[in-house]
Amino acid sequence: MENITLQAQILTVRSSVDAALTAGREDKQPPLPQARWSPGDQMSARVEASLPGGRFHVRVDDLLLEMNLPDGFKAGDRLELQFVSAQPRPSFVLNSQPEPARQEVELSRAGRALGEILKSVSSEKPAQAAVVKAAVPLLPAPSSEAPKLAEALSKALTTSGVFYESHQSQWVLGQRPVSDLLSEPQGKLSPALRGEQPVKTEVVNNLLDRIDAKAVASRSETSASTSTSASDRSATLPSPVHQDALPQVRSQLQALETQQLVWQGQLWPGQDLEWTIRDPGEQSSGPGEVEPWFTQLRLLLPQLGALTADLALVDQSLRIRLSASSEQSRDQMNAAHAALASALSAAGIDLISFRVTGDGD
Numbered sequence: 239m240e241n242i243t244l245q246a247q248i249l250t251v252r253s254s255v256d257a258a259l260t261a262g263r264e265d266k267q268p269p270l271p272q273a274r275w276s277p278g279d280q281m282s283a284r285v286e287a288s289l290p291g292g293r294f295h296v297r298v299d300d301l302l303l304e305m306n307l308p309d310g311f312k313a314g315d316r317l318e319l320q321f322v323s324a325q326p327r328p329s330f331v332l333n334s335q336p337e338p339a340r341q342e343v344e345l346s347r348a349g350r351a352l353g354e355i356l357k358s359v360s361s362e363k364p365a366q367a368a369v370v371k372a373a374v375p376l377l378p379a380p381s382s383e384a385p386k387l388a389e390a391l392s393k394a395l396t397t398s399g400v401f402y403e404s405h406q407s408q409w410v411l412g413q414r415p416v417s418d419l420l421s422e423p424q425g426k427l428s429p430a431l432r433g434e435q436p437v438k439t440e441v442v443n444n445l446l447d448r449i450d451a452k453a454v455a456s457r458s459e460t461s462a463s464t465s466t467s468a469s470d471r472s473a474t475l476p477s478p479v480h481q482d483a484l485p486q487v488r489s490q491l492q493a494l495e496t497q498q499l500v501w502q503g504q505l506w507p508g509q510d511l512e513w514t515i516r517d518p519g520e521q522s523s524g525p526g527e528v529e530p531w532f533t534q535l536r537l538l539l540p541q542l543g544a545l546t547a548d549l550a551l552v553d554q555s556l557r558i559r560l561s562a563s564s565e566q567s568r569d570q571m572n573a574a575h576a577a578l579a580s581a582l583s584a585a586g587i588d589l590i591s592f593r594v595t596g597d598g599d
Contacts, residue, residue: 274299275321280333283317303328310336367514368492370398372503380506387505391513394501399423399486400493424483512536542567544597556582557591568594 275281286295286302288311296305296317311317318334376390395401402424408414419425479487493499497517505511514534530552537545546561558578562568571594579589 275324277322279321281319281321283319285311285313285315285317287313298330305330307332308336312336366492367496367498367500367516368400368489369500369502370395370400370489372501375504375506375509377506380509390505391501394503395499395515397422398489398501399483400489400499402486403490423486424480427480427482510538542570551587554586555588555590558589559591559593559595561595561597563597565596568596 281298283296283298285307286297288294289304292306292309294305294307294311296303296307298319307317315336316334317332319330320333322329322331372394376394377386381387396405396418399422402419402422405414405419405422409416409419420428420431489499499515501511501513501515503511512535514536516532516534530550533549533551535545535547535549537547539545542562543564544562545567548559548561550557560568560571562571575592579592582589
């Protein structure tokens, strides 16, 4: 009887000890997700290791969980998670993307050369319109013949060198004679004029260089210390741009940036002209509408004095605003309104707006 009582006491003590030990272990275990997080909680986590099959060990607080993550994550990356539910297993919404791998971008030879040209334009200054200056008058003597003046102005722009690459493309397609190219500033530098290289080869190579200037090769580098900077490499390569063609290249870059071109020169000896052309680009007021072209002429005329003419051409409709400081000049231009409208109508152009103002109006 005493043995039975002693065994019962031993069993009771053992049960108490087991219960106490079990309770102690449970107290030391971290609370499960359903006890520590509520749906919607935001938290940071860290990727500890990658596993086969696109799975990762991720430490959230002090819990090590196994998760599926998109491609691109690696050990050490930080994650931003939002807790969704603990049942049937902990689930989260991923609110971050993998950090991009370090990339070294290397421009082509021609691209690096253009980059050096752009450095000559101060980034602190606002972009200015490209300016083309003519060295000689367009006509040998004064003329009031509109077709002759229009042809001279068109030729001045065409041979300015601003559109040289476009003209090269047209020549390759058989749409422009090679003599046009050789009359432009860049063409005058061609070795073909000295018989050193066939013209077609030289032009095609130039076109390939221009295409190459737009190509950018990207590659991942494991160590920045083992790579040579692009600026160092560019210093060892000759520039594909002839030194004497740099003014034209700068004008091309400015024209692309500002969508404006200013021609300065003389129509004939003694008659200066500043002619501005502006492409509004995407500034049209609605889809399907024809975009207007804006141009401005600034002259100092023998009888009318200083004159500024702003013109906007939309399809075959023209708006004109004339500005002069002299009241007498303004009266003369107003008096010629009807004759101007008639002459434009005969040329197929509808004058829809005509204004004469003073300087600053």
